[in-house]
Amino acid sequence: xxxxxxxxxxxxxxxxxxxxxxxxxxxxxxxxxxxxxxxxxxxxxxxxxxxxxxxxxxxxxxxxxxxxxxxxxxxxxxxxxxxxxxxxxxxxxxxxxxxxxxxxxxxxxxxxxxxxxxxxxxxxxxxxxxxxxxxxxxxxxxxxxxxxxxxxxxxxxxxxxxxxxxxxxxxxxxxxxxxxxxxxxxxxxxxxxxxxxxxxxxxxxxxxxxxxxxxxxxxxxxxxxxxxxxxxxxxxxxxxxxxxxxxxxxxxxxxxxxxxxxxxxxxxxxxxxxxxxxxxxxxxxxx
DNA sequence: CATTTCACCTGGTGGC
DNA sequence: TGCCACCAGGTGAAAT
Numbered sequence: 001x002x003x004x005x006x007x008x009x010x011x012x013x014x015x016x017x018x019x020x021x022x023x024x025x026x027x028x029x030x031x032x033x034x035x036x037x038x039x040x041x042x043x044x045x046x047x048x049x050x051x052x053x054x055x056x057x058x059x060x061x062x063x064x065x066x067x068x069x070x071x072x073x074x075x076x077x078x079x080x081x082x083x084x085x086x087x088x089x090x091x092x093x094x095x096x097x098x099x100x101x102x103x104x105x106x107x108x109x110x111x112x113x114x115x116x117x118x119x120x121x122x123x124x125x126x127x128x129x130x131x132x133x134x135x136x137x138x139x140x141x142x143x144x145x146x147x148x149x150x151x152x153x154x155x156x157x158x159x160x161x162x163x164x165x166x167x168x169x170x171x172x173x174x175x176x177x178x179x180x181x182x183x184x185x186x187x188x189x190x191x192x193x194x195x196x197x198x199x200x201x202x203x204x205x206x207x208x209x210x211x212x213x214x215x216x217x218x219x220x221x222x223x224x225x226x227x228x229x230x231x232x233x234x235x236x237x238x239x240x241x242x243x244x245x246x247x248x249x250x251x252x253x254x255x256x257x258x259x260x261x262x263x264x265x266x267x268x269x270x271x272x273x274x275x276x277x278x279x280x281x282x283x284x285x286x287x
Numbered sequence: 288c289a290t291t292t293c294a295c296c297t298g299g300t301g302g303c
Numbered sequence: 304t305g306c307c308a309c310c311a312g313g314t315g316a317a318a319t
Binding site for chain 1: 289290291292293295296297298
């Protein structure tokens with residue numbers, strides 16, 4: 001489901017609704033859980049924490065947590081140092097994951113794997129039919145702070161961008177999808193940015209010129225920023241934290257437009273497979 | 288090490 | 304209506 005613009009949209013929406021709230025009850029499903037940290041340990045760590053903020057790192061959603069969760073020992077939670085971040089809940093949505101803020105009496109969707117009841121009465125729910133998503137709890141006092149791999153496509157400078165691909169023999173499309181190089185780019189925005197930069201997906205990453213790479217960096221940044229403004233791409237079932245669809249799918253130039261005319265030159269959009277992923281491009285506009 | 292392939296899942300779609 | 308093949312926005316382990 002989600003690439004950088006969708007994850008950014010969701011993180012902003014969740015942040016707006018749960019920032020400052022407190023987790024008062026935690027429920028995890030048990031059926032082959034998509035969890036990095038065992039559900040029991042996550043539930044213990046999340047209980048009675050304050051949600052300080054929610055933001056995006058690459059395709060990950062990081063929930064910053066404060067407060068002492070000593071409710072289990074019967075003591076009242078400490079209120080003084082609430083805003084100091086002591087832990088993180090890291091959510092990766094995989095292909096079909098959703099992070100939803102609901103009212104407590106909203107019907108529980110099939111494939112709901114986690115429910116966090118909040119002091120405000122709302123619930124934060126993780127739903128993921130395909131179970132490619134991951135949930136992870138990190139205790140900062142144990143030095144487990146989350147650091148996403150890869151550079152941020154919205155912030156990377158020209159020289160660093162060039163350096164990422166130097167000497168690499170893999171296809172530029174495959175390189176864009178590699179999260180340890182750039183974090184957050186997936187299949188849609190790889191295809192769309194390569195179209196806008198006029199570069200064929202199968203070109204070897206290390207053979208691109210400095211000028212081409214700068215065109216690509218700017219195309220990627222523009223496409224991602226534009227998509228964020230439109231709330232992401234709703235290709236099948238993607239929705240934001242409120243269940244609202246995005247609109248960038250209406251602006252796709254090549255992605256899932258196989259056989260249709262190129263919006264720029266009119267020639268037919270082709271579909272090939274690169275790095276095991278379907279890849280869409282215009283053979284006339286991309287060289 | 289760099290790169291490629293494939294398994295992991297459920298669900299939707301379109302052909303017959 | 305049903306059955307089946309194929310496709311799907313992501314990763315990371317295993318193979319090359």
